[in-house]
Amino acid sequence: MPPDEGDGKLTISGLQEGRKFWGGGDMIEAKGLTKKFADFTAVNQLDLLVAEGEVLAILGPNGAGKTTTVRMLGSILKPTAGYAKVAGFDTVREAAEVRRIIGLLTEFPGLYTRMQGMEYLDFFGELQGLPKTIRLERIEKLLKQFQLWEVREKRLGEYSKGMKQKLTLTRAMLHDPQVLFLDEPTSTMDPQSAKLVRDAILELRHEKRTIIICTHNLAEAELLADRIAIIRQGEIIAEGTPAALKQQLLGDAVMELRLARPLNGELHNIVDLVEVIEYGETWLRYRTPQPDVVNPTLLQLLAEQKLPVITLSEVTRSLEDVYLKIIAHGRPENGGLL
Numbered sequence: 001m002p003p004d005e006g007d008g009k010l011t012i013s014g015l016q017e018g019r020k021f022w023g024g025g026d027m028i029e030a031k032g033l034t035k036k037f038a039d040f041t042a043v044n045q046l047d048l049l050v051a052e053g054e055v056l057a058i059l060g061p062n063g064a065g066k067t068t069t070v071r072m073l074g075s076i077l078k079p080t081a082g083y084a085k086v087a088g089f090d091t092v093r094e095a096a097e098v099r100r101i102i103g104l105l106t107e108f109p110g111l112y113t114r115m116q117g118m119e120y121l122d123f124f125g126e127l128q129g130l131p132k133t134i135r136l137e138r139i140e141k142l143l144k145q146f147q148l149w150e151v152r153e154k155r156l157g158e159y160s161k162g163m164k165q166k167l168t169l170t171r172a173m174l175h176d177p178q179v180l181f182l183d184e185p186t187s188t189m190d191p192q193s194a195k196l197v198r199d200a201i202l203e204l205r206h207e208k209r210t211i212i213i214c215t216h217n218l219a220e221a222e223l224l225a226d227r228i229a230i231i232r233q234g235e236i237i238a239e240g241t242p243a244a245l246k247q248q249l250l251g252d253a254v255m256e257l258r259l260a261r262p263l264n265g266e267l268h269n270i271v272d273l274v275e276v277i278e279y280g281e282t283w284l285r286y287r288t289p290q291p292d293v294v295n296p297t298l299l300q301l302l303a304e305q306k307l308p309v310i311t312l313s314e315v316t317r318s319l320e321d322v323y324l325k326i327i328a329h330g331r332p333e334n335g336g337l338l
């Protein structure tokens with residue numbers, strides 16, 4: 001199918017059609033997905049649904065099965081059991097269609113060390129069927145976006161780790177894919193390059209692309225993902241939005257109140273209203289399931305008591321707290337996370 005340039009924004013007809021005809025719902029579906037290497041089970045009966053336009057971050061310790069999962073979803077590794085579909089295409093029986101729709105960034109990709117950066121992208125762009133003018137335009141845009149334009153004529157053998165990773169990401173994005181699988185996309189990058197990549201991912205998210213990102217950077221996961229899945233020993237042990245996981249694992253929100261003068265006898269009035277968990281002379285922390293109801297009531301009480309408030313804020317709880325708790329304790333007893 002011939003590519004077109006439409007309203008000035010690069011589009012590729014095949015993909016546009018894919019988007020047009022895709023009926024919505026789950027763009028990625030895996031059921032009972034399993035991978036064994038000899039007797040060792042790397043991925044065990046994994047069920048996964050990712051909606052169109054959703055960004056899912058997969059977290060988990062080294063060796064948990066993240067890369068193996070992404071390789072199966074990306075049609076480069078055959079499952080031992082179960083199946084996966086991308087845009088309705090089976091990753092084994094319809095691998096060519098899946099590869100056309102997706103962009104895949106894997107760990108340690110084999111790079112052609114004697115090729116120059118530009119030449120490498122041109123080669124892959126041609127393999128993907130992109131016509132020359134569109135290909136060159138797209139390559140130039142991406143190389144400039146990831147600050148690789150200056151080194152486009154350097155041989156890949158001379159690229160640094162981070163430069164190689166950015167080039168591989170460029171390769172994954174070249175055909176403007178509808179679905180992206182990004183396995184640790186910023187792991188070797190300097191902070192500024194990592195930000196360029198995160199911004200690019202946010203832009204793709206804004207464009208409603210479906211993305212799975214594996215990362216050990218929890219702040220990155222929290223910034224980019226709509227939903228988090230935590231894998232351990234080949235199984236998903238927790239899944240949900242960052243907010244839901246925090247609520248389930250860490251309990252109700254904790255608020256911190258800072259006052260302009262020491263508390264005198266007012267504490268007992270406050271304790272009647274909220275569950276105080278810690279306090280000092282001029283501050284206190286309390287837990288509440290309903291900050292929207294409780295906080296205004298508390299502020300009104302403090303005003304009546306003529307207790308001047310400096311700040312009332314929610315204590316930030318990081319995804320790291322959630323992650324460490326889940327990894328330490330495994331699947332929660334109540335099974336409520338899945």
Ligand SMILES: Nc1ncnc2c1ncn2[C@@H]1O[C@H](COP(=O)(O)OP(=O)(O)OP(=O)(O)O)[C@@H](O)[C@H]1O
Pocket residue numbers: 037042060061062063064065066067068069
């Ligand atoms: N080709 C292979 N042959 C044998 N075992 C493998 C192979 N590929 C992966 N494994 C094993 O499968 C398990 C999962 O590996 P995988 O690379 O998926 O982990 P990961 O979650 O991506 O880890 P990391 O965070 O270190 O990247 C590991 O125990 C690994 O040793």
Ligand SMILES: [Mg+2]
Pocket residue numbers: 066067068107183
């Ligand atoms: Mg990995």
